[in-house]
Amino acid sequence: MKPTRKSLIAAAIVLTASLAIVFLVNKGKQKHEADIFAMDTYMQITVYGRHGDEAVQKAVEKIKRLEGELDASVINAESGVTLTDGGEYLLKRSMELKDMTDGTFDITIYPIVKAWGFPDKNYRVPSEEEIQKLLENKDTNLQYDFGGIAKGYTSDKIAKLMIENGVKSAILNLGGNVMTIGKKPDGSDWKVAIKSPDTSMENLGVLSVYDKAVITSGGYERCFEADGKSYHHIIDPKTGYPAESGLVSVTIISKDATLADALSTALFVMGKDNAIVFWRKYADNFDFVLYDNKGELYVSEGIADSYLAAMEYEVVKR
Ligand code: ADP
Numbered sequence: 001m002k003p004t005r006k007s008l009i010a011a012a013i014v015l016t017a018s019l020a021i022v023f024l025v026n027k028g029k030q031k032h033e034a035d036i037f038a039m040d041t042y043m044q045i046t047v048y049g050r051h052g053d054e055a056v057q058k059a060v061e062k063i064k065r066l067e068g069e070l071d072a073s074v075i076n077a078e079s080g081v082t083l084t085d086g087g088e089y090l091l092k093r094s095m096e097l098k099d100m101t102d103g104t105f106d107i108t109i110y111p112i113v114k115a116w117g118f119p120d121k122n123y124r125v126p127s128e129e130e131i132q133k134l135l136e137n138k139d140t141n142l143q144y145d146f147g148g149i150a151k152g153y154t155s156d157k158i159a160k161l162m163i164e165n166g167v168k169s170a171i172l173n174l175g176g177n178v179m180t181i182g183k184k185p186d187g188s189d190w191k192v193a194i195k196s197p198d199t200s201m202e203n204l205g206v207l208s209v210y211d212k213a214v215i216t217s218g219g220y221e222r223c224f225e226a227d228g229k230s231y232h233h234i235i236d237p238k239t240g241y242p243a244e245s246g247l248v249s250v251t252i253i254s255k256d257a258t259l260a261d262a263l264s265t266a267l268f269v270m271g272k273d274n275a276i277v278f279w280r281k282y283a284d285n286f287d288f289v290l291y292d293n294k295g296e297l298y299v300s301e302g303i304a305d306s307y308l309a310a311m312e313y314e315v316v317k318r
């Protein structure tokens with residue numbers, strides 16, 4: 001059968017339309033990336049879609065700026081340095097979070113963190129007297145440690161910047177602190193693996209999320225050994241010593257990355273039982289994955305359906 005003029009035109013239209021669709025789909029999938037080292041950690045920024053390169057560039061600039069603003073050695077009121085707007089906000093927010101978490105998250109911990117040698121990696125075990133003195137003077141201290149909240153705050157700021165720049169799909173990994181913006185370009189959820197503290201397992205599990213932060217605190221992340229004992233960087237503000245709550249890894253899932261970062265540190269200090277009591281009070285605002293030194297895994301109800309793990313876990317109900 002000879003093709004008619006009409007059917008040829010129709011075929012041409014169909015072909016052009018499908019080519020246009022393929023082109024548009026690929027446009028949407030255009031991937032723009034940057035790897036940078038900032039805030040003492042490796043960071044990856046991945047943005048999909050048109051103008052993503054511009055958004056990545058802006059994000060890198062913003063991270064560099066925030067790094068300078070939030071550096072503990074800069075935020076030293078005694079040296080006469082005044083806080084920037086971002087610093088002022090984070091100081092206020094941190095003080096609220098200190099109240100909310102019954103002092104388990106406390107940015108006035110800086111002199112103690114410093115005494116242990118964590119900021120400059122000159123690790124040492126301070127004497128009992130030294131710790132006692134620092135604890136007594138903690139409330140009058142004017143040096144703030146944003147190390148436990150800065151990356152979460154930065155995630156929130158970058159997510160906002162992305163959205164303002166029309167980005168629909170992006171993922172940030174700020175040294176293991178993950179922030180998802182929108183969904184994947186194909187419309188599916190992001191898969192975020194939670195790092196395992198020991199090498200025997202590939203990961204603690206994989207979360208399916210979108211528009212949320214997934215932030216983990218682990219004692220294994222930064223630690224040193226002295227006299228056969230291991231000391232890590234999450235300090236119990238009540239004792240001045242590395243928290244020994246029985247928890248090994250704490251992941252917080254929330255729309256609010258600043259909150260998630262502070263709570264990952266706070267719940268690590270609280271320990272499993274207190275962490276669960278705390279969560280029941282604020283379950284609308286966040287979810288958790290807790291892993292303890294007995295190898296038990298606990299997952300809060302709100303994300304249990306989106307969590308996939310090779311090992312068994314207990315779902316914690318409200
Ligand atoms: P990471 O930096 O590995 O993501 P965290 O978010 O838990 O881990 O932050 C740990 C950092 O927070 C420490 O290096 C220290 O600077 C600071 N810090 C330690 N203990 C506390 C605490 N109890 N409250 C607030 N900040 C803390």
Ligand code: MG
Nearest residue numbers: 148261262265
């Ligand atoms: Mg934290």
